[in-house]
Each structure stands twice: as C-alpha cells, then as structure tokens.
Amino acid sequence: MDISKARCGECDRPMAVSSMVCLRCDLRLEGDFEVPALARLSLEDQAFVIAFVRHHGSIKKMEGLFGVSYPTVKNRLNAIARQLDETFNVPSPNELVLDQLARGEITVDEALERLNP
Numbered sequence: 001m002d003i004s005k006a007r008c009g010e011c012d013r014p015m016a017v018s019s020m021v022c023l024r025c026d027l028r029l030e031g032d033f034e035v036p037a038l039a040r041l042s043l044e045d046q047a048f049v050i051a052f053v054r055h056h057g058s059i060k061k062m063e064g065l066f067g068v069s070y071p072t073v074k075n076r077l078n079a080i081a082r083q084l085d086e087t088f089n090v091p092s093p094n095e096l097v098l099d100q101l102a103r104g105e106i107t108v109d110e111a112l113e114r115l116n117p
Contacts, residue, residue, distance in 0.1 A: 045080050
C-alpha cells in the first residue's frame with residue numbers, strides 16, 4: 001500500500017501520519033505529522049522527479065531514459081508541478097521542530113516540550 005495515498009476505509013478521506021519510530025533505538029514521537037508534498041506523488045512520479053534531479057534537469061536525458069518525446073517529458077513535468085502546487089503549504093510549527101531535532105540543533109526533550117506546550 002502506498003502510505004502517501006492511504007485513504008480511510010470508512011469515509012474515503014486521506015489518512016494522516018500520527019506516530020514515528022526510530023527503528024534503531026525505538027524512540028517514538030506521536031502527534032500530527034504531515035506527509036511531505038513529494039511523498040504524496042505516485043511512486044512513478046517520485047521516480048520521474050528523482051531521475052530528473054539526478055540528470056540535472058536535462059530533458060534530453062529524460063527522453064532517452066524513459067523512451068519518450070520532449071513534449072511528453074514537458075507534459076509530465078507540468079502535471080507533477082500542478083500536483084505539487086495543489087499541496088504546497090507553509091511548513092507547520094511541528095515540522096520545523098522536527099527538522100531542528102533531525103539536524104541535532106535541539107534535544108529530544110526540547111522537541112517534546114515544543115511539540116506539547
């Protein structure tokens with residue numbers, strides 16, 4: 001199942017991520033976490049974006065890699081951009097705190113304090 005597209009079986013609304021676990025040390029964070037915009041794309045579109053970035057935005061390389069024409073690459077990029085525009089929003093305060101934690105700028109205790117004021 002593609003978790004970024006998970007929908008409720010009862011009301012068919014998008015599901016939200018509510019906990020995160022470190023697989024190494026078992027640290028657990030619970031709260032409301034947003035799925036990043038790129039993770040909301042289909043796996044095929046994510047692969048396309050990764051290939052585009054890895055090839056430094058070369059449409060010519062994308063044509064050869066995917067066996068499609070220039071207009072097809074451009075149309076696919078435009079469609080992906082539209083999807084990203086629909087989901088783009090300002091990062092939540094929780095996301096900013098988790099980013100600081102991931103970078104080692106704050107401790108777990110500080111993060112928990114900021115997430116649960």
